[in-house]
Amino acid sequence: MRHADRQARPINAVWEVTLRCDLACRHCSSRAGRARPDELTTAEALDLVDQMADLGVLEVTLIGGEVYLRDDWTEIIRAIRRRGWSARWLREAEA
Numbered sequence: 001m002r003h004a005d006r007q008a009r010p011i012n013a014v015w016e017v018t019l020r021c022d023l024a025c026r027h028c029s030s031r032a033g034r035a036r037p038d039e040l041t042t043a044e045a046l047d048l049v050d051q052m053a054d055l056g057v058l059e060v061t062l063i064g065g066e067v068y069l070r071d072d073w074t075e076i077i078r079a080i081r082r083r084g085w086s087a088r089w090l091r092e093a094e095a
Helices: 003-007 042-055 073-082
Strands: 013-018 061-063 086-089
Touching: 013 042, 042 073, 061 073, 073 086
Parallel strands: 013 061, 061 086
Antiparallel strands: none
16 A cells, blocks of 8 residues: 555545435435446445455445345445444435
């Protein structure tokens, strides 16, 4: 890791894991609805957790559409928690 990267590392990551949403809230400013055709696979998502660890991230907030609509969302959360990080997700209905 470069010296500059050690000096200015990201502490918190906000990760839009999917655009898939089963709601149609009138107040929502997201373009959520259907999942993107090129959303990360489970393996790619878990690799991204590793990459964030390499950068020094300590907390991850998952957003979307609705995170829980990903079949692997609990696996992603477990990978984040195994790192000892704080992991949370923001539901669009709460935004």
